[in-house]
Amino acid sequence: MISGLYSEEVMQGLQARDRAVFARVYEHFYPVLFATARKYLGEREQAEEVVQDVFLRLWEKDFTLEHAAALKSYLFRAVINQCINHLQRNRMLEGHHAEIQHLQEESYLCTFIEEQELRERIHHAVERLPEQCRRIFKLSRYGGLKNNEIAQQLELSVKTVENQMTIALRQLKAALLDHAEKPISAVTRLKLLLWLASV
Amino acid sequence: MTKPTDRHSFILLCLQSPQDAALQSRLQSWLDADEEHRELYRQLKLLWEQAPYAALFEDADAIAATARFLALLDQTPAVTPVLPLRRPRRRLMTAAAAVLFIAAGAAWWQYTRNSIQWLGKTTSSQPDSLLLADGSKIYLNKYSQVRYPAAFKGKERQVELTAGEAFFDIATDPVYPFTVTSGPAQIHVLGTSFNVKAGAEKIQVYVLSGRIALAMEHRPQRLHLQAGQSASCNTTTGELQAVAADINQLAWRTHELQFVDTSLQDVCNALSACYGVSMVLDPKISRKRKLNANFSNKTLEEVLQTLTALYDYQFQQLNDTIYVHLPVK
Numbered sequence: 001m002i003s004g005l006y007s008e009e010v011m012q013g014l015q016a017r018d019r020a021v022f023a024r025v026y027e028h029f030y031p032v033l034f035a036t037a038r039k040y041l042g043e044r045e046q047a048e049e050v051v052q053d054v055f056l057r058l059w060e061k062d063f064t065l066e067h068a069a070a071l072k073s074y075l076f077r078a079v080i081n082q083c084i085n086h087l088q089r090n091r092m093l094e095g096h097h098a099e100i101q102h103l104q105e106e107s108y109l110c111t112f113i114e115e116q117e118l119r120e121r122i123h124h125a126v127e128r129l130p131e132q133c134r135r136i137f138k139l140s141r142y143g144g145l146k147n148n149e150i151a152q153q154l155e156l157s158v159k160t161v162e163n164q165m166t167i168a169l170r171q172l173k174a175a176l177l178d179h180a181e182k183p184i185s186a187v188t189r190l191k192l193l194l195w196l197a198s199v
Numbered sequence: 200m201t202k203p204t205d206r207h208s209f210i211l212l213c214l215q216s217p218q219d220a221a222l223q224s225r226l227q228s229w230l231d232a233d234e235e236h237r238e239l240y241r242q243l244k245l246l247w248e249q250a251p252y253a254a255l256f257e258d259a260d261a262i263a264a265t266a267r268f269l270a271l272l273d274q275t276p277a278v279t280p281v282l283p284l285r286r287p288r289r290r291l292m293t294a295a296a297a298v299l300f301i302a303a304g305a306a307w308w309q310y311t312r313n314s315i316q317w318l319g320k321t322t323s324s325q326p327d328s329l330l331l332a333d334g335s336k337i338y339l340n341k342y343s344q345v346r347y348p349a350a351f352k353g354k355e356r357q358v359e360l361t362a363g364e365a366f367f368d369i370a371t372d373p374v375y376p377f378t379v380t381s382g383p384a385q386i387h388v389l390g391t392s393f394n395v396k397a398g399a400e401k402i403q404v405y406v407l408s409g410r411i412a413l414a415m416e417h418r419p420q421r422l423h424l425q426a427g428q429s430a431s432c433n434t435t436t437g438e439l440q441a442v443a444a445d446i447n448q449l450a451w452r453t454h455e456l457q458f459v460d461t462s463l464q465d466v467c468n469a470l471s472a473c474y475g476v477s478m479v480l481d482p483k484i485s486r487k488r489k490l491n492a493n494f495s496n497k498t499l500e501e502v503l504q505t506l507t508a509l510y511d512y513q514f515q516q517l518n519d520t521i522y523v524h525l526p527v528k
Binding site: 019022023026027028030031034035038039044048051052055056059115118119120122123126137138141142144146147162163165166169170172173176177 | 207208210211212215242243245246247249250251252253254255256257258259261262264265267268269271272
C-alpha cells in the first residue's frame with residue numbers, strides 16, 4: 001500500500017480537482033475497486049463503469065472527509081452503494097443482494113476491504129509464480145479443476161500437478177505471510193492474525 | 200511428516216479432499232499436536248480459500264483504466280471555486296496570475312511532452328495485434344513496427360507506424376483526434392478503420408470505414424478519404440495522390456482474396472502482399488492472362504493448388520519464394 005495516498009496533500013489535491021492526483025489515486029485503487037464491483041456485477045464493462053462513476057462524482061462535487069485515512073473506506077462504500085443501485089435496477093439475485101447489503105455495516109466493510117487487499121496481493125504473487133506452476137495453480141483455484149483434470153488437460157502426471165500445487169502454495173505463503181515485499185503494517189498484521197484465529 | 204515440504208503437500212491434500220474422513224482425522228490429530236502446525240494450517244487455508252477471488256484481479260489493468268478515466272475527466276467540466284480578490288490590488292494580482300498561469304501552462308506543456316512513455320511493438324514472421332489504452336486496435340502485419348504511448352496524455356492521441364504495414368481500428372472520440380504518422384505522412388482520424396503500408400518510396404493508405412484526412416509533414420495539402428478509398432504518398436516528393444482502391448488491400452489480415460479479371464501479374468502482386476512471399480515468374484509466361492476467383496481463408500498451399508489447376512502453370516513454393524513456370528512435359 002502506498003502510504004503517501006492517505007495524506008493531507010492528496011486530500012487537498014482531490015478537493016482542488018488536481019488531474020495528476022486523481023490519476024494517481026485512481027490507478028492505485030482501480031484493481032481492488034474493480035474486483036469488488038466485478039464480484040457483484042459480473043460484467044467487466046459494468047464494473048469499470050461503476051468505478052468511473054464513483055470518481056467522476058468525486059470530481060464533480062465538493063466532498064470532504066473527516067480525515068485523509070478515511071479515503072479508502074469512502075471509496076469502497078461508494079463502489080458498494082453503486083453496485084447495490086445497479087442490482088436494484090436490474091432486480092438481480094436476492095441472495096447476492098442480501099450479501100452486499102450486509103457490507104454496508106462498518107465492521108463487515110473493514111474485514112471486506114482487508115480481504116480484497118489480500119486477494120490483490122495473492123493475485124500479484126500468483127502472477128510471479130513460474131509459468132507452469134502458475135498455469136496449474138490458476139486452473140485449480142480460478143478454474144476449479146481437480147488435479148487429475150489438470151493433469152489430463154496439460155498432459156502431465158497427477159504427481160507433477162500435486163508437486164507444482166505444493167510449490168505454488170509454499171511460494172505464496174513465503175511471499176505474502178513470511179517476508180512480504182510490501183511489509184504489512186503492524187495493525188494489519190495484528191488484524192490478520194486475529195482474523196486468522198477466528199477462521 | 201517432518202520436512203516442511205511434506206507438511207505443505209500434506210495440508211494441500213487435506214484442503215483438496217475435505218470428504219476424505221480418514222485423512223481429515225489424521226489432519227485433526229496433527230493439528231492437535233502442535234501450535235506451529237495449527238498456525239501453518241491456518242495460513243495455507245487462508246491462501247487456499249482466498250485464491251479463487253484473486254481471479255477477479257486478472258483483467259484489472261489499472262494503467263489502461265486510468266487512461267480511460269482521464270479521457271472521461273477531460274470531457275467533464277470541473278466547477279472551480281472562484282476566490283474573491285481585494286479591489287486595490289486587483290490589477291497587480293491579475294498580472295501576476297497571468298504570468299503564473301502562462302508559466303504553469305508552459306511547464307505543464309513541457310511536462311506532458313516529456314513524460315509520455317513510448318512503447319514499441321515489432322512483429323517478425325507472425326502478424327500480431329495490440330490494444331491501445333483508448334480501446335483502439337492495431338493489427339500488425341509480419342515484419343512491421345509501431346510505436347505508441349503507454350497512456351494517451353494531452354489533447355491528442357498519436358501513434359507511429361515505423362515500418363511495414365498495419366490495420367488501424369480507431370475508437371471514436373471526437374474530443375481527442377487520433378493521428379497516425381508514418382515517416383512524413385500524417386493521417387488524422389476521428390474514429391474509423393484503415394490500413395497503412397509503409398514502403399521506402401511510397402506509403403499506401405486504404406480506408407475501410409469512416410473518414411480520414413491525409414497530410415504530409417510541412418505541407419499544406421490535405422487529402423480527405425472516405426470508406427473504400429485509397430491514396431498513396433510519395434516519400435521523396437511529398438506528393439499525395441488518390442489511387443484506385445485495391446480490393447485485396449486487407450487480404451493480409453482478412454485472408455479474403457478476390458480476383459475479377461485480374462492479370463497474372465496482379466494476382467502475383469496480391470499473393471506476395473497477402474502471404475508475404477516473393478514471386479518469381481518464368482520469362483516465357485504471359486503476364487496478361489486473366490483470372491476470376493475468390494479465396495476465403497485459404498492457406499497459401501491451397502491457393503497455389505487452385506492456381507495450378509486454373510492456369511496451366513506450375514506454382515511451386517520453396518521457403519518464402521513462389522516459382523511460376525510452364526509444366527514440365
